[in-house]
Amino acid sequence: MNWVLKRTGQSVFTVWAVATISFGLIRLMPGGAEDIIVARIHESQGSDVPAEVIREQVQHRINIDPNAPIHEAYLQYMGGLVRGDFGHSVYLNRDVATILAEALPWTIFLMAISTLLTFGLALSLGAMMAYKEGTRFDISQTGVAILTTSIPYYVAAVLFIAYLGNRTSIFPARGRYPAVVEPGFTIQFIVGSFHHAILPAASFVLTVYGLTALAMRGNSIQILGEDYVRVARLRGLSDRRIALRYVGRNAVLPMYTSLLISIGFMFGGSIILEELFQYPGIGYYMYQAIEYQDMPLMMGTFLVITVAVVIALFVGDATYSKLDPRIKSGDDSESY
Amino acid sequence: MSTYERSQHDRALYETADPVIELRDAEVVFEMDRGVSRVLDNVTLDIQRNEVLGIVGESGSGKSMLASAMLDAVVDPGVLSGQVTYHPADGHPVDVLELSERELLKHRWEDISMVFQGAMSSFNPTMEVGEHFEETIEAHDYDIGAGMDRARELLEDLYLDPDRVLPSYPHELSGGMKQRALIALSLVLEPDVLVMDEPTAALDLLMQRSILSLLESLKEKYDLTLIFITHDLPLVAELADRLAVMYAFELVEIGATEEILRRGSHPYTRSLLNATPNLDAPLEEMRPIEGAAPDPVDVPSGCSYHPRCPLADDECVASDPAFQAVSDEHSVACYHWQDAPDAIPFNVEVEVAEDCPQTDKEGECLPDERTADSSEPEPQQAENRAETDGGDQ
Numbered sequence: 001m002n003w004v005l006k007r008t009g010q011s012v013f014t015v016w017a018v019a020t021i022s023f024g025l026i027r028l029m030p031g032g033a034e035d036i037i038v039a040r041i042h043e044s045q046g047s048d049v050p051a052e053v054i055r056e057q058v059q060h061r062i063n064i065d066p067n068a069p070i071h072e073a074y075l076q077y078m079g080g081l082v083r084g085d086f087g088h089s090v091y092l093n094r095d096v097a098t099i100l101a102e103a104l105p106w107t108i109f110l111m112a113i114s115t116l117l118t119f120g121l122a123l124s125l126g127a128m129m130a131y132k133e134g135t136r137f138d139i140s141q142t143g144v145a146i147l148t149t150s151i152p153y154y155v156a157a158v159l160f161i162a163y164l165g166n167r168t169s170i171f172p173a174r175g176r177y178p179a180v181v182e183p184g185f186t187i188q189f190i191v192g193s194f195h196h197a198i199l200p201a202a203s204f205v206l207t208v209y210g211l212t213a214l215a216m217r218g219n220s221i222q223i224l225g226e227d228y229v230r231v232a233r234l235r236g237l238s239d240r241r242i243a244l245r246y247v248g249r250n251a252v253l254p255m256y257t258s259l260l261i262s263i264g265f266m267f268g269g270s271i272i273l274e275e276l277f278q279y280p281g282i283g284y285y286m287y288q289a290i291e292y293q294d295m296p297l298m299m300g301t302f303l304v305i306t307v308a309v310v311i312a313l314f315v316g317d318a319t320y321s322k323l324d325p326r327i328k329s330g331d332d333s334e335s336y
Numbered sequence: 337m338s339t340y341e342r343s344q345h346d347r348a349l350y351e352t353a354d355p356v357i358e359l360r361d362a363e364v365v366f367e368m369d370r371g372v373s374r375v376l377d378n379v380t381l382d383i384q385r386n387e388v389l390g391i392v393g394e395s396g397s398g399k400s401m402l403a404s405a406m407l408d409a410v411v412d413p414g415v416l417s418g419q420v421t422y423h424p425a426d427g428h429p430v431d432v433l434e435l436s437e438r439e440l441l442k443h444r445w446e447d448i449s450m451v452f453q454g455a456m457s458s459f460n461p462t463m464e465v466g467e468h469f470e471e472t473i474e475a476h477d478y479d480i481g482a483g484m485d486r487a488r489e490l491l492e493d494l495y496l497d498p499d500r501v502l503p504s505y506p507h508e509l510s511g512g513m514k515q516r517a518l519i520a521l522s523l524v525l526e527p528d529v530l531v532m533d534e535p536t537a538a539l540d541l542l543m544q545r546s547i548l549s550l551l552e553s554l555k556e557k558y559d560l561t562l563i564f565i566t567h568d569l570p571l572v573a574e575l576a577d578r579l580a581v582m583y584a585f586e587l588v589e590i591g592a593t594e595e596i597l598r599r600g601s602h603p604y605t606r607s608l609l610n611a612t613p614n615l616d617a618p619l620e621e622m623r624p625i626e627g628a629a630p631d632p633v634d635v636p637s638g639c640s641y642h643p644r645c646p647l648a649d650d651e652c653v654a655s656d657p658a659f660q661a662v663s664d665e666h667s668v669a670c671y672h673w674q675d676a677p678d679a680i681p682f683n684v685e686v687e688v689a690e691d692c693p694q695t696d697k698e699g700e701c702l703p704d705e706r707t708a709d710s711s712e713p714e715p716q717q718a719e720n721r722a723e724t725d726g727g728d729q
Contacts, residue, residue, distance in 0.1 A: 231458045235444075235475065236476055241475075245460070253462070324461075325461070
């Protein structure tokens with residue numbers, strides 16, 4: 001219990017620290033949303049309204065006062081955060097909290113598909129390669145894994161969009177669900193959502209699985225050489241049980257941490273990926289926010305990613321001992 | 337050995353009266369880039385039912401390969417050839433190398449099982465000890481209830497608390513506990529034969545002793561045949577009825593423990609005994625064996641020991657000596673075994689009172705060693721044994 005409190009405290013501190021640092025960094029960026037908005041309103045409404053009036057209106061609407069000294073602005077923003085107020089997006093003219101709440105499920109959906117597919121593919125392939133170590137299958141798959149890993153996911157995404165999305169239209173190249181379908185728990189909507197998620201997920205899975213598969217292969221080869229596997233064979237256990245309970249179970253232990261770390265990596269990757277696929281998730285909005293220097297939205301998306309990674313690692317720490325009995329969580333000191 | 341028939345003339349030297357395992361020309365080869373590595377070279381050996389056979393030799397002399405060969409469990413890509421025959425207590429002899437994969441899986445652990453070098457790593461670290469027992473019993477279609485009762489009994493025989501050990505993970509047990517749990521696991525399907533490959537290597541001296549005495553009582557209780565492989569000659573000498581000495585992937589000498597220790601006849605055996613550390617022996621008396629163990633790809637011609645042997649002559653280089661009988665219970669593969677005691681005198685004279693009452697040797701049990709020596713056939717006093725554990729009185 002003590003451990004949970006300590007670990008929660010650490011997590012909260014991490015989130016706070018990230019929020020503070022990103023707040024400072026964003027403030028250091030030249031220009032600001034205000035200038036952009038003011039300029040834009042100027043353009044659309046003509047120049048008969050004095051710039052000062054517009055500027056005041058804008059300042060009133062957004063949660064951040066760019067003229068306030070940094071510590072005041074900081075306190076103001078953090079105070080809002082504590083109340084659950086992420087501020088107001090200047091560019092989109094909506095509450096950031098609303099935007100995030102609407103975008104987050106889609107990003108999680110996409111990331112979950114990608115992560116599950118990546119690890120499902122990588123673990124089974126890695127184990128198969130280990131069992132067939134040195135065969136043509138192993139060598140060719142190793143080559144393929146290295147090749148695909150060296151392709152950046154956004155290059156794969158562009159290729160998919162060009163060939164599978166635009167030229168042949170097998171898969172939709174943009175959007176989260178078919179435009180003609182109303183969101184809701186209908187078959188069309190769910191199937192449509194998956195259909196739209198295939199290309200973005202594939203760009204991730206196919207360029208990321210390789211490293212994990214090679215790591216799994218290495219782990220499995222090592223486990224296959226362990227004494228306990230040999231003894232298990234002599235004891236007459238079935239190959240299936242040895243593969244799952246002995247080799248798989250022990251080879252997968254080091255992969256668990258990398259699975260959780262990859263969640264952070266995937267959120268980071270989603271910025272470019274969702275922009276490429278025009279998939280309005282967290283990454284898409286972050287890209288927009290950066291483009292328009294929309295500070296509240298930027299901060300909001302930053303924080304979502306931070307919180308997601310912190311939660312993933314928290315869960316990882318808390319559950320690792322269930323996976324590997326040699327690791328103690330909780331009050332016991334960790335015995336690495 | 338009391339179980340021996342005295343008249344061995346009608347039998348070949350390697351045969352015993354009631355063998356449980358017969359090895360004939362057992363050979364293990366590994367194909368390697370630089371040549372064929374022969375890590376077990378035509379070993380022919382009988383294992384007498386209910387005996388304790390100690391197999392000794394230095395590291396890399398093929399001891400573990402011999403153990404694996406008995407279960408046809410040589411690791412890939414090693415190839416085992418020759419003949420391995422298992423004689424069940426009742427029923428027909430089984431040609432182990434001819435068994436199907438399925439029969440072999442059944443044969444192992446049900447008829448003959450093995451305790452590996454490195455008990456520390458013989459349990460799956462992510463599985464409770466009890467589950468190892470359960471899965472073994474299930475894999476062999478034994479009754480799980482009766483099997484687990486037996487497992488508990490075995491653990492208790494080994495002074496382990498089943499309620500504590502079975503639900504533990506391997507890392508929660510000490511080395512000695514793991515080792516004993518492993519012995520229990522190897523006996524859970526009631527095998528006739530238990531092969532132990534360096535079972536005490538990672539344990540401290542006290543734990544080695546106590547495991548040894550536990551093994552002795554287990555052997556009595558469950559009618560086991562034990563094959564005990566070790567480089568620790570003094571240790572196995574306490575337990576073994578017979579000793580077999582390996583050098584360079586072959587057997588060089590085999591005989592009753594007492595015989596080997598008192599009248600070891602192969603120059604290698606004698607040097608090995610002289611090289612064994614001993615509290616009673618002055619340090620300057622300890623003799624390392626000069627030279628190095630041969631490479632399995634390139635074993636010397638003739639007698640493989642000839643480059644290191646003080647008695648070697650042209651005959652030894654030219655041809656490999658066959659086994660010759662030293663006595664009824666003792667044979668040796670050396671042309672010059674009769675000269676060995678003179679050439680390589682033992683450097684220690686130690687009492688083995690403990691073992692004496694159990695042997696039926698000619699007059700060797702006299703408490704006074706001088707008297708014992710005078711009754712020996714050989715003229716000089718070299719045959720005292722290098723029984724060395726220093727604490728066996």
